[in-house]
Structures are given as C-alpha cells and as structure tokens.
Amino acid sequence: MARREEAQADRIAGRLTRRQLIELEACTRCGECQVWCPVFLQDKRECISARGKLSLLQRLVNDGLPDTELQDFLQGLYECSACGQCHVVCPVRINTHELWEQTRESLVSAGIPRPETQTKQLLTIKRANNAFDKPQQDRGLWAKKAWEAGLLKAPVPLWREQPSSVLYFAGCTASFDPEMQSVAVQTARLLQEAGVEFSILGDEEPCCAGKLRRMGDLEFKAEAEKRISLFAEKGIKEIVVSCAGCFKGLHSDYAALWPGAKKVRHLTQFIDRLIQDGKLRLKHAVPLTVTYHDPCHLGRHNQIYDPPRRILQAIPGLKLVEMPRHRAFSSCCGMGGGLKLVNPGIQHSMAGVRIREAESVGATAVVTPCQTCYMGLQYGVEETASSMQVYHLNEMLIRSVCPEVSCGEISARFQHLQTT
Amino acid sequence: MQLMVDYPKPWLLFGVATVISLGYMGYAFILKWRAWNRGAEETRRAEGGRGRATWIWLAEVLLQRQLFVLSPGRWLMHILIFYGFAGLLFLSLLASVLRPLALLGLDRGLSSFFFQGEGHLFIKLWGDAFGLALLAGLVAALFRRLFFRSVQLDNSQADVILLVSLLWLALTGFALEALRVALVPVWQARYSFFAQLFVSPGAYTYNQLQPWLTALWSLHAFSVLGLMLYLPHSKLMHSLLAPVVIAMNALGEQDREDIYWPDVKKHRPTGSPGA
Ligand code: SF4
Ligand code: SF4
Numbered sequence: 027m028a029r030r031e032e033a034q035a036d037r038i039a040g041r042l043t044r045r046q047l048i049e050l051e052a053c054t055r056c057g058e059c060q061v062w063c064p065v066f067l068q069d070k071r072e073c074i075s076a077r078g079k080l081s082l083l084q085r086l087v088n089d090g091l092p093d094t095e096l097q098d099f100l101q102g103l104y105e106c107s108a109c110g111q112c113h114v115v116c117p118v119r120i121n122t123h124e125l126w127e128q129t130r131e132s133l134v135s136a137g138i139p140r141p142e143t144q145t146k147q148l149l150t151i152k153r154a155n156n157a158f159d160k161p162q163q164d165r166g167l168w169a170k171k172a173w174e175a176g177l178l179k180a181p182v183p184l185w186r187e188q189p190s191s192v193l194y195f196a197g198c199t200a201s202f203d204p205e206m207q208s209v210a211v212q213t214a215r216l217l218q219e220a221g222v223e224f225s226i227l228g229d230e231e232p233c234c235a236g237k238l239r240r241m242g243d244l245e246f247k248a249e250a251e252k253r254i255s256l257f258a259e260k261g262i263k264e265i266v267v268s269c270a271g272c273f274k275g276l277h278s279d280y281a282a283l284w285p286g287a288k289k290v291r292h293l294t295q296f297i298d299r300l301i302q303d304g305k306l307r308l309k310h311a312v313p314l315t316v317t318y319h320d321p322c323h324l325g326r327h328n329q330i331y332d333p334p335r336r337i338l339q340a341i342p343g344l345k346l347v348e349m350p351r352h353r354a355f356s357s358c359c360g361m362g363g364g365l366k367l368v369n370p371g372i373q374h375s376m377a378g379v380r381i382r383e384a385e386s387v388g389a390t391a392v393v394t395p396c397q398t399c400y401m402g403l404q405y406g407v408e409e410t411a412s413s414m415q416v417y418h419l420n421e422m423l424i425r426s427v428c429p430e431v432s433c434g435e436i437s438a439r440f441q442h443l444q445t446t
Numbered sequence: 447m448q449l450m451v452d453y454p455k456p457w458l459l460f461g462v463a464t465v466i467s468l469g470y471m472g473y474a475f476i477l478k479w480r481a482w483n484r485g486a487e488e489t490r491r492a493e494g495g496r497g498r499a500t501w502i503w504l505a506e507v508l509l510q511r512q513l514f515v516l517s518p519g520r521w522l523m524h525i526l527i528f529y530g531f532a533g534l535l536f537l538s539l540l541a542s543v544l545r546p547l548a549l550l551g552l553d554r555g556l557s558s559f560f561f562q563g564e565g566h567l568f569i570k571l572w573g574d575a576f577g578l579a580l581l582a583g584l585v586a587a588l589f590r591r592l593f594f595r596s597v598q599l600d601n602s603q604a605d606v607i608l609l610v611s612l613l614w615l616a617l618t619g620f621a622l623e624a625l626r627v628a629l630v631p632v633w634q635a636r637y638s639f640f641a642q643l644f645v646s647p648g649a650y651t652y653n654q655l656q657p658w659l660t661a662l663w664s665l666h667a668f669s670v671l672g673l674m675l676y677l678p679h680s681k682l683m684h685s686l687l688a689p690v691v692i693a694m695n696a697l698g699e700q701d702r703e704d705i706y707w708p709d710v711k712k713h714r715p716t717g718s719p720g721a
Contacts, residue, residue, distance in 0.1 A: 036484055044485035045694045051478075052687035055605060058516060061719045088481060114705055115718070117512045118688040119695045121704070278703070329703055354705065 031090040034136045039087040041132030049120045050084040053077060059112035059122070064358045065105055065365070068375045073102035076112035076122045083129060103129060104141050105372060108240060108363030110326040114354045123327070126363070130242025143367040144241045152245065156198040156233050165201045166228030172211040175439035177431050179218045185225040185260055192224040193262045195276065197269040198233050199397045206397045208436040212420040213268045213293055215431045220306040224266070232256065236275025241364040247283065254284045268293040268420070270396035274323035292324060294395045294419065298333035301340055308426040311343030316422070317389035318346060319380065319403065320356035321396035334395050334419055341426045349383045357383065361402035377406025381414050391415035393422055450561045451626050453659045460667055467671040474678035488698065495700035502696040502706050507689045516718040523586045530580025531612070537573055570637040574623065578640045581616045584609060608680050611673055618666040625659050
C-alpha cells in the first residue's frame, strides 16, 4: 500500500473504536443481515448489505480499496437508512448502525467526502439551526398561532418567561413544516388536557443535531455540547420530545456526553404514563382498524415498543393489528440516516413496501409516533397509489380526547388565520 | 495392554513445521492486534450488568440461541461444525499437552491412561463422535451452498475454500482412523463406531498398513498445519472473534439500552426470510 493510502487507512481506523475494528473481522458472512435489509430489497448489490460493507471496510482500513470498490463502498454506506435491522438479526450482534455512522465520520476526517446533498443539509442545519433554512425567530410561532386559533386551553409559556418542570422540545419538523405543525399543537393540547405544566424554548430551541451524528458530521460533539450547556444554563431537568429522531439525538446520541440524557422521554412514554395514572382520559371512540409502524429510532434503537401500543389499545373503538414485520423487525420507511437525500427513489420504494405490508393485514390506516416516518410513509402511499391513511399517533389520541383539535381542524384554522 | 496403534511418524519434521506454523500464526495475530489497536477507546464504558451479560454470552456463543430462532436447520448445521471442530481441537490439544508433559515426567500417569490405557478408547469414541458431527455439518453446509443456493449465500471463493479445507481434514482424519481400525480387534473397533463401518476390524497386519498409516498421518497432520497458516486470513477468524464481539457488545448494551436489554425474550426474531 502506498504511504498516502496507508496514512488514510490509519486515519479512518483511528476514528473507529477497537471493538469496531474487531467487528469487521468477526462477521461470519452468514448473510442474515442481507435478507432483512430493507434497502437491499430495492438494490440487490453486495455492497448495499451489511456483510458487503463490512468486508469492504475491512479491506479499506487494512489495505486500501481500488477506486471502483471504494465507490461501491461509499454507495453502500450512504444508501443506508441506519435502521439497525442488520444489528438485530446479526448472530454476532455486530453493532452495525453505530458503525455506519462512525465510519461516515471517519471517512470525512480522512478526506473522503460524503454525498453533496448531505453536506448541504448539514451546512444548513449548522447555519440556520434547522434543516428547513427557516429563521430561528419563527420556531415557536406554532404555539402562538395555535393559541390565537383557539386550539389550546391556555397559551404555551416560554421557558425564559415561565420555566416549569417539563420542557416540551418540539423539534425542527413540527416547528417549521406547515404540514407537521399539527404534531406540536396536538402535543401541547394533550399535555394541557392532562394538566401537565410545561414550557417551550420557542426561538431559543435548537435543532437536536441528531442529523449531524446520523451523517457523520465532525462537529457533532461540539454542537451537542452547546445544546447541553443551554439545557444546563436554563435549569432544564426533564425533556419530552414528540419526534423519534430528536429522541434518538437527545436521549441516545447525547448519552455519552450528558447524564441528563436519561431524563429525555419520548411523548409516547410520557402519555402512556399519564393514561395509566388516570390523568389523560380517552373518551371518544375512534372506530378504525390500524397498524402500528415502529420508527427505527424508537424501536430497534431504544426498545420503545410497548408504550405506543398500549396507548393505541387504550383508545376506545380502535383495533390494532400487527404487520408481519413489527417491533424489532419493523421494516424501515427509508427516512433515516440521510438516505432520502442520497437516493429518494429508494426511500419511496421502501415506504411503498411498508404500505403494502399494512394493506396485507387489513388495516385502513398506519399509525406512527414520528413525524419523519409519517412523511416517509406518505411517499409510500403515493408510490403505491394506495388508499391507506397515514396518521401520527397524536391524531388518534386527539380524536379520542378532544376531537376539535384534529389535523383537519388545525389546518383549517391556521389557514383562516393566514387569510384574516 | 497397549491399546494405541503405534507407527512411525515424522516427528522431527512435524515439530519444525509446527513451530514455523505457530510462529507465523503468532506473527499474523500480532499484526492484527496492531491493526485493531489503531482504533480509539470506547467512549462509553460498560457499567454493571456483568451477570446478565455472562448469561447472554453463554446463550449466544455456546447455544447459539439467535441462530436457532432464526433457522433451526442452519443452527443444527452450525452447531455440528462448531462442536465437532471444538471437540477435535480439544482432543488434539490434550495429546499435544500430554506428550511433552510425559517426556518431562509431569503428566501424573495421564498420558499412559490416554495413550495406552482405557482412556484411549474414550478418545477414539469421542474423536469419532466429534469427527462425525463435523463431517455431517460440513456436508450439509456444502450441500446448501452448492445445490440449495440459499439467497443470502454469496459463495465467495474464500468461503468455499474454507469449507473444502475443513472437509479435507475431516475426511483424511476418518481415513486414518479407518486404517487404524483395520488393525485392531472388533471389541476395540466398536469405539470408533463410524470409522469401523468402512473396514473389517483386524483384517490387515501392521506390516501391510504401516506405510499407509505413516503417509496418511503425515497428510492429515500437515494439512492441519496448513489450516493454521490459513486461519488468520480466513473466515474461520470469526470463530475466535465472534465470541469476543458478543461479549463486548453484551457488556455495553445495557448502558446503550440496546437490543439485549431490557428483556431479551421480547425481541426474538420470528424466523428468517432467508433460508
Ligand atoms: S442499517 Fe438498515 S439499511 Fe443499513 S445496512 Fe443495516 S439493515 Fe440495511
Ligand atoms: S448477519 Fe452479521 S455475521 Fe452475518 S453476514 Fe451480516 S454482519 Fe456478518
């Protein structure tokens, strides 16, 4: 190996852990990862599967790779939703999705660039503090609008004006995407219905920076530390998030840096407790047969399988049916790991597969507690021209607790506000 | 009574070749160790959960629980190869440890028990059992690979070479044992319950078979050394590293709230879509 390549291989290896380097050689080549991989189902090349990537990476860190194989490896590495399915089925339990993220970081540090679309998005996040390139002062507008539209029982207090025991961290998508603002509004309303005292950071709320980790940005640690200092400065002890991606970011990615990460809860965990404690009453029937889509970041990455199911089962009139692939084997909708930025077509097909699976069990709707999966599954509906409905779990809850804040109602009232 | 069939073996040549093979293996492992050591320390240290991690390790490594749940057929194949190989390795190690100890007079009579005494019959019995398990597992694996063409097998050259090498070792081992059985009385031959199916016990004299025994022993023994040289570069590395990785991951997973936790049983797969 030429000296330059050797130095590059060493740089890549130096950013992986010893365990990860050993993992590269521990693969039995059994191919179990391949038959479960939702991306491989769409693109049947060895470099797409975990097995293929492990073997190419092993050669890359030891002997270097010829250019064509390096290109194959990069394609496999970035055309991966980091869903973690390969980790769950691997008989050696190789911690693959963590390895893919770490490898992305180490490649960039060794001067091998990531796809341009991902770099662009990362720059936007770091510059604008959100992936939508929207002004930060607009972040808390959803709460103001919701109060003005009569969708809330009381105005949502800003932390700087009224700190409370719980911070509701809405996240970029629910704050900025007009289609998804209903998630934030409904979360706020549900918390109010249950009598929870909470505040939001409004224009001080940062992006969780989880995407930086997913795409291997070298500044992830520094950016995470900024957010951790902000939480400490504000005296924030408990955080509730309504997005599976933010949960993965704040709860899992920050865990190595911040003991407070343990106090970050996903909304489904929080609401489940409120229902069990009798604080949130599910009054109205929701006569639907639904199936539940486990977001990878909640399920496989964090073992949150039961709370959302308990919530759905507690809703009167609602029937929950499981898809063949559920819980730890739930098939990814393709929205994670920056895959959609690299190959939107594959994401659409992956989501289409999931929609077909939902149809196969006789469900009329797919419910998920993640706004990113929600959007991803919508692409699947388009892809398959299906009549399947996709709902955020909040919508099911709201229909049972206070139907006047349903998605339809929210968008009608927001539109009305805009025109007046 | 001398139960072991003794015949001339090229010990000196074999000894030199063993030292070279072990030296090469050691060198290859040092290089690997250096390569792994380029990696960084874990940022999250495993805390607690050691007892649970030990159970997980035992279930995953010794019982290969996950593979069983995914595919009982593949589990059986793998467990036959795993225990067949491990058992034969253990018996070979026993012999390689006892011989030098006997020369130094430190074996407490164990070598005469295992080589000349009744222990020898047990070695033959277990040797046949482990050999048969290995052979059955390998034949099934090759069959699956070459004829069944399971979707997830990539049939890379290296994988086939390894399977064929192991099969070669198992077959030469059985051929050697069959030759030995051809020299011993029926009651002794019964302990080699599989090898005796292919020859008539006691049908030949020592002088008739001695050159064949020496030749076949050499072929088998030097093939084993060949495999030792190939091991650091082969897929067989997984047999050493997979248990290490499983242990490392099981220890860290409680902290990461990863798949082993909080409840292993809840997250069992429902069957593999592959074959
Ligand atoms: S993380 Fe998911 S998409 Fe990526 S290789 Fe593994 S199974 Fe495939
Ligand atoms: S499932 Fe694990 S051991 Fe098997 S090929 Fe994939 S990464 Fe390797």
